[in-house]
Amino acid sequence: MTASENEAALESEAFDPKGDDLGPINPPEAVIDDGESIPRVVSSNDVEIPCRYMQSEHWCPNSDLCQKLHFVFINYVPDRTHSNGYLLRSGIEHMLDYVKKHNALNPTPLHIKKFVDLSGEVFYGYMEYLRDKDIPIATAEKFKAACKAVADETGELPRLLLPTVPTNRSKGTPPLSREGFDNFVKAFQGHLATLNRKFDFRREVEGAQPYTAAEILDVVRPAPTKRRMFEWHCYIVTGDRKAKSPQFRARLANCNDAELRSLATDKDALKKFRDIYARDSCNYVLPGEKDPFDTGGFAQWRIDYARAIKTFITHNYPFGFDKKVLYDKYRHSKTTVIEEGCDDVIKIIIHRLTTANRTDGRSVQLLNVDDVLSLYYPNIVDMTAILMFMMFQSGWNKETALAIDQDDFEHILSSTIEEALKVVWSEKNRSQGNGCCR
Numbered sequence: 001m002t003a004s005e006n007e008a009a010l011e012s013e014a015f016d017p018k019g020d021d022l023g024p025i026n027p028p029e030a031v032i033d034d035g036e037s038i039p040r041v042v043s044s045n046d047v048e049i050p051c052r053y054m055q056s057e058h059w060c061p062n063s064d065l066c067q068k069l070h071f072v073f074i075n076y077v078p079d080r081t082h083s084n085g086y087l088l089r090s091g092i093e094h095m096l097d098y099v100k101k102h103n104a105l106n107p108t109p110l111h112i113k114k115f116v117d118l119s120g121e122v123f124y125g126y127m128e129y130l131r132d133k134d135i136p137i138a139t140a141e142k143f144k145a146a147c148k149a150v151a152d153e154t155g156e157l158p159r160l161l162l163p164t165v166p167t168n169r170s171k172g173t174p175p176l177s178r179e180g181f182d183n184f185v186k187a188f189q190g191h192l193a194t195l196n197r198k199f200d201f202r203r204e205v206e207g208a209q210p211y212t213a214a215e216i217l218d219v220v221r222p223a224p225t226k227r228r229m230f231e232w233h234c235y236i237v238t239g240d241r242k243a244k245s246p247q248f249r250a251r252l253a254n255c256n257d258a259e260l261r262s263l264a265t266d267k268d269a270l271k272k273f274r275d276i277y278a279r280d281s282c283n284y285v286l287p288g289e290k291d292p293f294d295t296g297g298f299a300q301w302r303i304d305y306a307r308a309i310k311t312f313i314t315h316n317y318p319f320g321f322d323k324k325v326l327y328d329k330y331r332h333s334k335t336t337v338i339e340e341g342c343d344d345v346i347k348i349i350i351h352r353l354t355t356a357n358r359t360d361g362r363s364v365q366l367l368n369v370d371d372v373l374s375l376y377y378p379n380i381v382d383m384t385a386i387l388m389f390m391m392f393q394s395g396w397n398k399e400t401a402l403a404i405d406q407d408d409f410e411h412i413l414s415s416t417i418e419e420a421l422k423v424v425w426s427e428k429n430r431s432q433g434n435g436c437c438r
Helices: 003-012 063-080 082-105 121-130 138-154 177-208 213-218 226-238 245-251 269-283 304-312 323-330 345-353 371-376 379-396 396-401
Strands: 038-041 048-051
Touching: 038 063, 063 138, 082 121, 082 138, 082 177, 082 269, 121 138, 177 213, 177 379, 213 345, 226 245, 226 269, 245 269, 304 345, 304 371, 323 345, 345 371, 379 396
Parallel strands: none
Antiparallel strands: 038 048
């Protein structure tokens, strides 16, 4: 027999299409076979995992070994989380590769053809194969555990006697060095000062008055009252400036003084205005150094962060708004321009902190909206520091600390030892499967 003929013979005998007949395989309800190239199995946490090993070049759908490995997969995954399913699938794929290699290197009587041929010696070789490929040994452990579980749960498979999978126990996480501990404490102390400033700011917000749209617009776009019209005229005269007629008449038309407002359409408006000014200006203090209508717009408005936050809280922004409303009313394109007479104070403040938040030599760059909210509410750094401090004090891991129920966190034995002592509890699901731990 030539070398090529010998290789072909090995290929044909790689898997025995016969063997202990499973009978017709009735797949569990979690198996999805909807005409795709390969079926999928739904894990206990609703993740669809394709039976990818069926695409292996070493897969033989009629062999005893492949049929029973498929049986293990479709019966093991539905009651486990997706991570277990992915690991088992990898284990089956690597087992098929190893079987191919094993059969190519050994005489026919020693070939692996059936599921029961997976002996302890074969499994040792499989583990060595994984180590040579730098594949985690947990793959072999999962393969063994799945074969045992399905054999016990279904009674349809022979129970394999496979050896224990050795694990490389790590030395654990070493304790912090003295220098590391000192840096850890220093970082917490530094952030504690930040949190204290946040508490001080919250007290300031508590005593602040919320803004109103009318109040802000009166600062940014002053209404043409009689006093302001007189101040503006004094500014024009003092600086030997010229007033623009359209602007002058527009202000007269919007003036709150009826006598001045009546001049808006009068052809002798300027002369009559000067007569009124000469008659009544003595009733006002008019420095004439500043144009009362030249405020610099929203970019020059000096916003008070405490009052801005109090305004947000008063109007329950942003937490009381539906996401669609936030998008429709307060996305950037909707707050770029503030129309005349705008009565939405939230929109005005957002405009000041975004579009009008620029430096042009006269204005000062302000915090953006997120940074302003972070003055009052905890940000990601605050939450991380608090979480790490809790983990450090309690010895909990991250998952347990994050699983604290805000509506049920005080233990039933809290205050039994000392009234001021509170006991906090939490629980989390085990990552390996069903159940929880506390």
